[in-house]
Amino acid sequence: MAEFWIGHRRYRTKGEAKEAVRKVLYRYNVGSIVDQEDDHLLLLDLLDMHHEADDKIGPGVAAFAIAPPQRGPYPGFEVIRTDGSRIDFSYQTCLKPPSYRQQVMNVMRDEVKSTINAYFESRKMAGSLISDQSGTPLDNSNTAVSYFRGPSFVDIAEEFTETVGGWEAIELTPSTEPGLGKFKDRDLAERWFNHHEEHAALGLLSSQENQRRPRR
Template sequence: MVVPVIRTAEELKVPEVWIGSRRYATKKARQQAVQAILGRYGFGQVVDQEDDDLLLRDLLDMHPDAADKVGPGVDRFRIIPTPRGHHKGPEAVLVDGTKVAFSYQKCLDAPTQRQRVLDAMRTEVQPQVNAYFESRKAAHTLVSDESGQELSPAGAHVAYFQGPRFHDIALEFVEAVGGFDAIDLDSETARGLALFTDRALAERWHEHHREHAVLGLLSAEENLRRPRL
């Protein structure tokens, strides 16, 4: 007689997989979403559908070398042949005209400790970013700090473009505390929602961010062309 194994609800829970804020039931479904974009365009074509463009921007953020790939910011994406020429792959065209090919599969691999910590650092300071937006809204100054364009609440994006990038602020802090492996995180319930286990260290990060971040507002279009790291 075979005795059935009874699993708890937690054991049966399917791990959540993400691209940006998009949640997928399985890793295969997430991969198919990227492949569907590649299939919609021919070689050399610019990715001109907004939803496709936004997904590829979030995908590139997941690359282990995202900081180097993004550079000064992405202007648009094209579809190009992979190195062997048999398949389609994405290429980022940066705002300075540089063309950077990247492997979408590398973006979908399990996140490294570096990626997890950077995601947690962004999550930790999100209340500061939200407070900045609310202060601008209360002061009736929802205008682009780059172009002067008036912005709606839904169309205003908080960005690090008037000072150091978020990535640079975060790396300076990480180096000061002993590297990425020196930062322990609690368990993630969703991509990017892990937090620092050491709350005293978290407060040091909050203070570092308050001291060095120079926030501003951009329109959605302006923000798309800025580095997102």
């Protein structure tokens, strides 16, 4: 069977990915906050795969909780938004094949990965591996390049997409890995790279600070 991806996590099968999510679900009691960092980050990436992700995320994700059963005997996940409101989401729905928008978004992230890596290396070479939010010293294992200073990655991607005629106007090469590929039109890829470089206001946070900032 084909490999399956949730964010950067690769699973041998979709069933293996589903089992990883189920382990998070049953690691906590109903009503509990998902407070382990790796579990929180997995659910953030999982929620991004939902076909109604924007509506579920709303103003941003503050935390996740384990919701009581709504239909049948099984608990589920609940998003706690930054404004205090709550909404449930189905992890089964998230694990359905990604929409074309999600596939393009994954490729867009991959196309600008060199910019993110170069920013991190430049800060490291300058001896300024500190959080731009709290001033906390950082190390290689506790550092996240973040968009918290300006428009989110989603905002930058959507603005670019509107200028080229929508998501369907961006044709992708056949995937070499599930969910990934390249822009087939390399001139368009260069335009996206330049657009991202022009609009991305990058900064450094600790991994903990980054995971707790509003997610859109």
